[in-house]
Amino acid sequence: MPAVTDGVGFDPTVPAARDRARAIPEAAVARLAVYLRVLSGMQEQGVGSVSSEELAAAAGVNSAKLRKDLSYIGSYGTRGVGYEVEVLIDQIERILGLTRRHSVAVVGIGNLGHALANYGGFPGRGFPVTALFDVDADLIGIPVGGLPVNHIDDIARVCTEREVSIGVIATPPAAAQAVCDRLVEGGVECILNFAPVVLQVPDTVEVRKVDLAVELQILSFHVARRADGAAPTPPQVNGVAPVLDRGMDGVVVS
C-alpha cells in the first residue's frame, strides 16, 4: 500500500461513490497515535515484540479493533508471533506524517499559552514550537520557554517565514476568529483551537477543538445520569477504563 492517494477524488457517475479504499477512518487515526505512545514506552523498556492482545490491553482497547486499525496501514505482523515494536513505530510514524517536523505557533500567552509554550517542543519530539504571539505589549520580546513573544499583528509574516504548519489558539474567545484568519493568511494548514468558539475557515484548513468547558459538561451529564435510575451497576471490579471515546468529536477520550 504505497502512497495514500486518497482524498476526495470521486466518481461522477455513481451517486455517493466513495473514493478508493485507502481511507483510514478518522477514529482509527486517533487510536494509532495512542498505540504509538504505548509502543514508544515499550521500546524504552526494551520490549522487542508484542501481540495484539498485549498492545490492546496496554492501550485500553479491544484487540480486534487494534488489529483492524493496524491493518489499515499494512500487514506488519507475523501470525503466531505478533508485531515487532520497532517496525510498528516506524510505520505508524510514517502514516501520521511524523517523519516530517511540524513547526508549531502558539497564539495567546496567558496561563494556558504559557503551559503550551513550555511543553518542551511538545511531547515526544516532532512538534517544535517556533513562534509565540500575544497582544499584550508588556509581553512582546519577553522570552517564554526560550522563545521571544511577537505581536499578533506579525502572525502572517512570521508564520510564513518560519513555515509554521500548525497553529494553536489559546486566546480569549473574542480574539480567536481574528487570530485564526491571520494564521490562515500565514499559510498555516492546521489549527488546534482552545478557545470556546466555532471558527470559520476555508476548507483547506483543518481545525480541531479542545474545549474544557465542554469536557466538564459531558462529565457532568454522566454524573447526573448516574444519579438517576440507572444505578444497578453490580459491584464490578477494576478493569480497563470504560473510557468514553469521543470518536472524533474533538478531544480524544480514551
Place this chain on the structure above:
Amino acid sequence: MPAVTDGVGFDPTVPAARDRARAIPEAAVARLAVYLRVLSGMQEQGVGSVSSEELAAAAGVNSAKLRKDLSYIGSYGTRGVGYEVEVLIDQIERILGLTRRHSVAVVGIGNLGHALANYGGFPGRGFPVTALFDVDADLIGIPVGGLPVNHIDDIARVCTEREVSIGVIATPPAAAQAVCDRLVEGGVECILNFAPVVLQVPDTVEVRKVDLAVELQILSFHVARRADGAAPTPPQVNGVAPVLDRGMDGVVVS
C-alpha cells in the same frame, strides 16, 4: 412526545439488555454542550428565539443533526417559528446536570495545572475548583488562584470532605495512575485526564482524556494526507469549518 420513552425498546430476554431508554448518544451530549454555549452568547445579545438553521450555523453543524440532538431532550420548539433561547438553555442545563454544582479538584500544579486552577471557577460557572494538589513540598500551602495547594497524600481525605465530584489530572504520566487511584478512593466519580496514559478505573468511574500530543498527531496526519495526491480541492471559499468531530474519541473537535 412526552417522556422520552425511546430508544431501542428491546426485549428483556436478550443477554446484554441495556438500561432504560434514556440513552442520549454520547456524540449528541458533546454537541449539546456546544449549543448551550452558543445559546448563552445569543441570550446575552438579547436574542429571544432562533431557528434550527440559525443555531446550527452558529454551532457549525448540520441543521438536521441539531434538531435530532434537541429532540433527544424533548420537544421545546414551535413549528414555523423556532426555539425560545431561554427555554432551550434551561432544558440543556437540566439534561447536562448543570443545575447542580460540581466541585472540581486539580492535581498537579505545574504549568497546565496553574492554567486550570486560574481558569476562574471554570468557564460559565457551575464548576468551582475547590481543591488543589501537588507533590512538591515547596508548593504546599501556597495559594494558587486563591486556593492553597495540598499534598497529594491528602487527596482521598480532602476530596471526601469537600465532596469533589470531578478530578482533573495534570501530573506527569508516571504519577497519573496513583493519583487516579486516590481520587477514586476519595469518591470522585469523574476524571478528566491530561496525562498521556491509559488509566485503569472501576467502571463506576467515568474518564475522559485530553491528549495534546494525540491532537497534534491527528493534525499531522491530515497535513501528510493532503501533501499526497488529494490536492484538487477547488478554490473553495470560506464556510463553516470542516471541523473534525471526535465523535467521542476524546476531545471535542468541533
Place this chain on the structure above:
DNA sequence: GCGACTTTGTGCATGTGTTCACAAGCAGCT
C-alpha cells in the same frame, strides 16, 4: 518435514451516528 499451536488479518453481523426528505403542526394573513 510434519503436525500442533498460536496469533494475525478480515468477512460479516451488529450497533451507533449522520443525513435526507417530508409529514405534521403552528402563525399569520385574508
Place this chain on the structure above:
DNA sequence: AGCTGCTTGTGAACACATGCACAAAGTCGC
C-alpha cells in the same frame, strides 16, 4: 375559517465504527 408559508420533529436510508469468530499463515518442537 380557510389557506399559505415556514419550521419542527422524525422515519427511513445511508455511512461509519465495533466486535465476533474463523480461516490463513506463520513458528516451534519433534
